[in-house]
Amino acid sequence: MDFDINTDQQNLIKTIKSFAQKELNNNIIDDDKSSRFPMEKWKKCHKMGLFSLPFPEKYGGLNQSFLTTCLCIQALGFSCKDSGLVHSIVTQIICGIQLNLFGSDLLKDKYLPGICSGETICAQAITEADSGSDALAMKTKAIKNTENYILNGTKMFITNEPIADLTIVFARTNPEAKSFGAISVFILEKDTPGFEKCKAMEKMGLRTLQNGELVLTECEVKASSRIGTEGQGAIIFSESMEWERILLSAANLGKMEHVLDLSITYSKNRKQFDQSICKYQAISNKISKMKVQCELSKLMLYKAAELKDHQKRASMESSMIKYAVSEYLKESCANSLQIHGANGYMTETEIERYFRDSIASTIYSGTSEMHLNIIGKLLGL
Amino acid sequence: MLINIFIKQVPESIDIEMDAKTHTLCRESIAYQTNPFDLFALEEGLLLKEKYGGKTRVLSMGPPQAVKALEESLSMGADDAYLLSDPLFSGADTYATSYTLSSVLKLIGIGDLILVGKQATDGDTGQVGPELAEHLKITHVTNVRSIKEIINGKKVIISKMTEKGTALLEVELPALLTITKTDKEPRTPTLRDIVQSKRKFIDIFDSKRLKIDTMKTGLKGSPTKVIKTFKPEYTSEGRIFPMSDSISLSILLKELQKKQENNVE
Ligand SMILES: Cc1cc2nc3c(=O)[nH]c(=O)nc-3n(C[C@H](O)[C@H](O)[C@H](O)COP(=O)(O)OP(=O)(O)OC[C@H]3O[C@@H](n4cnc5c(N)ncnc54)[C@H](O)[C@@H]3O)c2cc1C
Numbered sequence: 001m002d003f004d005i006n007t008d009q010q011n012l013i014k015t016i017k018s019f020a021q022k023e024l025n026n027n028i029i030d031d032d033k034s035s036r037f038p039m040e041k042w043k044k045c046h047k048m049g050l051f052s053l054p055f056p057e058k059y060g061g062l063n064q065s066f067l068t069t070c071l072c073i074q075a076l077g078f079s080c081k082d083s084g085l086v087h088s089i090v091t092q093i094i095c096g097i098q099l100n101l102f103g104s105d106l107l108k109d110k111y112l113p114g115i116c117s118g119e120t121i122c123a124q125a126i127t128e129a130d131s132g133s134d135a136l137a138m139k140t141k142a143i144k145n146t147e148n149y150i151l152n153g154t155k156m157f158i159t160n161e162p163i164a165d166l167t168i169v170f171a172r173t174n175p176e177a178k179s180f181g182a183i184s185v186f187i188l189e190k191d192t193p194g195f196e197k198c199k200a201m202e203k204m205g206l207r208t209l210q211n212g213e214l215v216l217t218e219c220e221v222k223a224s225s226r227i228g229t230e231g232q233g234a235i236i237f238s239e240s241m242e243w244e245r246i247l248l249s250a251a252n253l254g255k256m257e258h259v260l261d262l263s264i265t266y267s268k269n270r271k272q273f274d275q276s277i278c279k280y281q282a283i284s285n286k287i288s289k290m291k292v293q294c295e296l297s298k299l300m301l302y303k304a305a306e307l308k309d310h311q312k313r314a315s316m317e318s319s320m321i322k323y324a325v326s327e328y329l330k331e332s333c334a335n336s337l338q339i340h341g342a343n344g345y346m347t348e349t350e351i352e353r354y355f356r357d358s359i360a361s362t363i364y365s366g367t368s369e370m371h372l373n374i375i376g377k378l379l380g381l
Numbered sequence: 382m383l384i385n386i387f388i389k390q391v392p393e394s395i396d397i398e399m400d401a402k403t404h405t406l407c408r409e410s411i412a413y414q415t416n417p418f419d420l421f422a423l424e425e426g427l428l429l430k431e432k433y434g435g436k437t438r439v440l441s442m443g444p445p446q447a448v449k450a451l452e453e454s455l456s457m458g459a460d461d462a463y464l465l466s467d468p469l470f471s472g473a474d475t476y477a478t479s480y481t482l483s484s485v486l487k488l489i490g491i492g493d494l495i496l497v498g499k500q501a502t503d504g505d506t507g508q509v510g511p512e513l514a515e516h517l518k519i520t521h522v523t524n525v526r527s528i529k530e531i532i533n534g535k536k537v538i539i540s541k542m543t544e545k546g547t548a549l550l551e552v553e554l555p556a557l558l559t560i561t562k563t564d565k566e567p568r569t570p571t572l573r574d575i576v577q578s579k580r581k582f583i584d585i586f587d588s589k590r591l592k593i594d595t596m597k598t599g600l601k602g603s604p605t606k607v608i609k610t611f612k613p614e615y616t617s618e619g620r621i622f623p624m625s626d627s628i629s630l631s632i633l634l635k636e637l638q639k640k641q642e643n644n645v646e
Contacts, residue, residue: 007449011456011575019569049572062576072572 009068013075019048020079028082032353035200035207037163038085046118051092055100059112067305070250077254081350083357084208086251091159094247095122095168098240099187102228107187111166123164125155125214126237133370136179136234140216142171142186149186149221155214162200162212165190170233183233186221194219205356242314245322245365246304252325252361253297256332259354260290263336286335293328300324316378323371326361333358382435382534383492384426386459387482388419390443390450391503404607405472415450418498420567422560425528426496427458433531436460442470442481448583456570456578467587472600475508480602483516484593485586491517493534495557499524510559521557522550
C-alpha cells in the first residue's frame with residue numbers, strides 16, 4: 001500500500017490548480033444567474049488537455065491512469081469555483097471512457113479524438129420521465145430494420161444535451177426481456193434526422209450545467225453506431241456507472257476540500273465576543289468533522305480508482321464513495337454556510353451557490369437511497 | 382540560435398530557517414519553486430526560439446531535487462536540460478557558483494545568448510549573471526526588460542531598466558542578459574506538455590564530468606565567508622492617531638514632513 005502522490009501527479013495537480021484559478025474563476029456569479037454555459041472556458045480546458053487524461057495516445061489522449069485522472073479532477077473540483085462546468089467536464093470524460101471500453105475500433109477512431117480534445121461535446125442519455133432510479137425500465141425503443149435501428153422515445157435531464165454534438169443513447173432493443181439482454185447502446189450525432197433536443201432546463205444549482213430533454217422520432221441509426229453488442233446495455237450501464245460514480249466523487253471531494261479551507265479561514269478571522277469563532281467548539285467541531293470526512297473520502301476514492309486501473313469490478317466501492325462524498329458534501333456546504341452566518345447566505349461569498357450546487361449530488365448518478373440499496377444487496381441483505 | 386537559460390530552485394516562502402553552523406539554508410521540509418525572475422528569462426528564451434528557430438537549453442546547479450525546476454522548464458517548452466549536482470558544489474557563494482556554471486558552458490558550448498534572472502529571491506545578490514559573463518569573457522547587460530529583436534543572428538536589441546528610465550541598447554552576440562520582470566507572463570504548460578516533457582532527458586553533471594577544479598567550487602571555493610545569519614527583526618510599528626479626523630490628519634502631515642526633512646539631511 002503506497003499513499004504517496006508521485007511527483008508526476010503533483011505536477012499535473014499543481015498545473016490544474018493554477019490554471020483553474022487563473023482562467024476559470026471569473027464571472028461565475030453572473031453565469032450562475034443567467035444559467036449560461038461558459039463555452040470560452042470549455043475551450044480553454046480543451047487547450048489545457050483536461051478531457052484527454054485517461055485515453056490512449058493514438059486518440060490524442062495522455063494515457064494517464066484512472067487514479068491520476070481522479071486526482072486531476074479532484075484538483076479541478078477544488079480550484080474551479082464553477083461546479084457546473086466541472087460536472088460537464090466529468091460527463092465528457094465518462095462518455096469517452098464508455099466508448100473506449102465498449103466501442104468498436106471504427107467508432108473509437110471516428111469519435112474519440114474529438115472527445116479527447118473537447119472539440120466534440122458529449123452527453124449520455126439514460127433517464128426518462130418514468131424511469132429514473134429504475135433506469136433499466138426505460139421505454140425508448142430501438143427496433144432493427146434489416147441494417148439499421150429506428151429509435152423512438154424521450155430522454156430527460158440529460159447533462160450537456162443542449163450543447164452536445166454526440167449523445168450516447170440507451171434504448172430497449174428487446175421489448176420482451178426484463179433487463180439483461182433488453183437494452184443496447186448507440187452513439188448519435190446531433191444532426192441525425194429525427195433527433196431533436198430541447199432547450200436547457202432551469203435548475204436550483206449547477207446552473208451553468210446544461211441539462212435537457214432529447215426527443216427521438218423515427219430516428220434511424222446504423223448498426224455500426226451501436227456501442228457493444230446487441231443487448232449488452234445493462235452490462236455497459238453497470239460498468240460505466242462505476243467509473244462515473246468514482247470520477248464525480250473526485251470532483252465533489254475537491255469541492256469539499258475547498259469548502260473546508262473556506263470554513264477554516266473564515267472562522268479564524270471572524271471575531272464575536274472578543275475571540276475568533278473557531279474558538280467555540282460548536283464551530284470547530286463542524287470543521288473537524290469536515291476534515292475527517294475529506295480524509296475518509298480520499299482513502300475510499302483512491303482505492304476505488306485503483307480497482308478500476310486493475311480492471312476489477314468496484315460495484316460496492318463506487319456506490320460507497322458516491323454515497324459518502326455526496327452526503328458529506330451536502331452536509332459540509334450546509335455547515336459552512338452556517339459558519340459564515342449572514343455573509344454565507346449572500347450571493348457574493350459564493351457559499352450559498354456551493355450549497356445549492358451540492359444538493360444534486362445525492363440525486364444524479366444514483367440517489368443516496370439507491371446506493372444504500374445497492375450496498376445492502378451486495379451484503380446479501 | 383542556441384539559447385542557454387540558467388534557472389535556480391528557491392524556497393517558496395521567505396520565512397525560512399538558516400543552518401546555525403554552515404549559515405546556509407536548511408533545505409529539508411521547505412517548499413521550492415523556480416526563481417520567478419528565471420521564469421521570465423525562460424519565457425523570453427522560448428519566445429525567441431519560436432520567432433527565430435533554434436534551441437533552448439535550461440541549466441541549473443543544485444541538489445538532486447532541483448530536477449523538479451528543470452522538469453517544469455522542460456514542460457514549458459525548453460528543449461534540453463542540464464543539472465550540475467555534486468556535494469562538492471554545495472555552500473557555494475556567487476563566485477564559486479558562477480565558476481561552476483561557466484565550466485559547463487565551456488564543455489557544451491556557450492551558444493548565442495545566455496539568459497539569467499536578474500537575481501534569485503533567496504540570495505538576492507544579482508551577482509551570478511555578471512560574474513558568469515566575466516568567466517566566459519563575454520558582454521553582459523543587467524536588468525533587461527525586453528528583448529526586441531535579433532539582427533542576423535549577430536546582434537540583439539534590448540531595452541534595459543536604468544535608475545532614471547529605460548535605455549535601448551544594441552549588443553553584439555554572444556552576450557549574457559539578466560532579465561527582470563517583463564510584461565510577458567511566463568506560460569502555463571498544458572497537461573500534454575507536462576506528460577510529454579517526461580520523455581525529455583535531464584543530463585546530470587558532477588564535478589568529475591565537468592573536469593572542474595574542486596578547490597574552486599562549493600563552500601571551499603567561496604571567498605565569501607558568512608559570519609552570522611539572523612532573521613531581521615521588524616521594529617517599525619504602525620501608529621494610531623486617536624483623534625478626530627481633521628486633527629489626526631494635520632498631525633500626520635507634520636510627522637511626514639519631519640521625516641522627509643530628516644531624510645534630506
Ligand atoms: C444535475 C443532474 C444531472 C443529471 N444528468 C443525467 C445524465 O447526464 N443522464 C441521465 O440519463 N440522467 C441524468 N440525470 C438524471 C438522474 O440520473 C436521475 O435524476 C436519478 O437517477 C434519479 O431519478 P429520478 O430523479 O427520476 O428520481 P426517482 O427515481 O423518481 O426517485 C425519487 C425518490 O424516490 C427514491 N426511490 C426511488 N426508488 C427507490 C427505492 N427502490 N428505494 C428507496 N428509495 C427509492 C429516490 O431515492 C428519490 O429520493 C441527472 C440528474 C440531475 C439532477
